[in-house]
Amino acid sequence: MKCCCLRGCGPRSATLARYGMLAPARRAGRCRLRRPAGRREDAERRAVDAVERFTALVTGRGRIPLDAGALAIAAGADPELDTERWLAELDRLATGVDSLQTLTRRIFVDEGFAGATENYYDPRNSLLHEVLGRRRGIPITLSVVCIEVGRRARVGLEGVGMPGHFLVRTIGTEHYLDPFDGGRQLDLADCEALFRSSTGAGANVAFGPHLLTTAPVPAILTRILQNLRAVYRGSRSFAELEWVLRMRLALPGVGVPELVELAQAMGQQGRFLDGARFLEDRLRERPADAEPLDLAAKTLRANLN
The missing domain is CATH 3.10.620 (C8orf32 fold)
Known part of the structure; x- marks a missing residue:
């Protein structure tokens, strides 16, 4: 088994920890070990990890570092990205x-x-x-x-x-x-x-x-994500589109079309129930948008019949 830290211990660890780019266990000074997973499951897990790191970075206190934010987006596509190298x-x-x-x-x-x-x-x-x-x-x-x-x-x-x-x-x-x-x-x-x-x-x-x-930095990161959204949507790369839209949720100004597109990306991967439940959760948070969210959720559930 290998270390699950974002990367090995190096001289820039303090910078990465301050930016929120290191896993909690690493910041606490210990390295946990992970059990090996299948290739697909491992890729999915690492994409989830990248989304979580990005979310923690952009929703934390203080200034959002543009360099770390852009690299955190890139880690969604390349989980092996060496942040220290590019800084x-x-x-x-x-x-x-x-x-x-x-x-x-x-x-x-x-x-x-x-x-x-x-x-x-x-x-x-x-x-x-x-x-x-x-x-x-x-x-x-x-x-x-x-x-x-x-x-x-x-x-x-x-x-x-x-x-x-x-x-x-x-x-x-x-x-x-x-x-x-x-x-x-x-x-x-x-x-x-x-x-x-x-x-x-x-x-x-x-x-x-x-x-x-x-x-401002959040607007720049949003624009990068919107560019990736358009590219992955055009190529029908739905797993990639999903992590892009999940990162987008962490930034201000998310609209109904983005929520629906995220749920549909789940459906395109055969996870219709996940997509429907995601929209139903948003219904409770955004009652003013109930009609389009409910319609999209019901459409996804219809694929289960």
């Missing part, structure tokens, strides 16, 4: 960075990060460790790299959740960067052009500061 990689990328200019040169020139233009909808583009390893990503994950390298180097950057295309800007300014386009600097006119080209919005749609608001 150290972000540390390395920040070494010697002391300005916005040196940050963009380090990330996009020296290290070769770029937008994944050929395989945009590959789920790996939404997983931070894969982005760090492959040097390819989508706008939001490349933005996470920039924000976290900047935080370590004391170059203040924040995410901007513009519809259609995620950006970053230097905190307190109107200096924008497009990480998907090699860190290209943008002014407001550039942002508007990018908004219209990415969304198809015509001149009748007003563009202004209301579309360039700062994205």
Whole structure:
């Protein structure tokens, strides 16, 4: 049998424990042993563990660390993910960075990060460790790299959740960067052009500061999960869709469509009763949404007849 800790004891254990990324037994200073399980059962258990760790991280007290949050999402897809390794990689990328200019040169020139233009909808583009390893990503994950390298180097950057295309800007300014386009600097006119080209919005749609608001960490993590949701739904990868939606439950603003989709993902795996019971539990929590939740639950139960 092997140790069930998230990873072996290392010099960054205190950081991981503070972020809530270590199992409770590890934080208490002891390693429990698990009995070996079948491959499928083991994968399911590890996915549950990843959801539980993510939930503990984002619902705990204090600031949610963006780097740890994004890696906790990635652990749903790759339970063997070595969190310490990728935190150290972000540390390395920040070494010697002391300005916005040196940050963009380090990330996009020296290290070769770029937008994944050929395989945009590959789920790996939404997983931070894969982005760090492959040097390819989508706008939001490349933005996470920039924000976290900047935080370590004391170059203040924040995410901007513009519809259609995620950006970053230097905190307190109107200096924008497009990480998907090699860190290209943008002014407001550039942002508007990018908004219209990415969304198809015509001149009748007003563009202004209301579309360039700062994205807090929970919103960034939600957007990453929504990207994965779309990818896994499109590929009919229902086990993966389930853990993504379970992580989504831990963040604010969950709507009825997400609850129903989670229950349906269970049903697509043959667990119709689990899906129906999940929705029936939500009925008690959300009486205002009783009608659509009840209908979806009854539809799932009908598959049991």
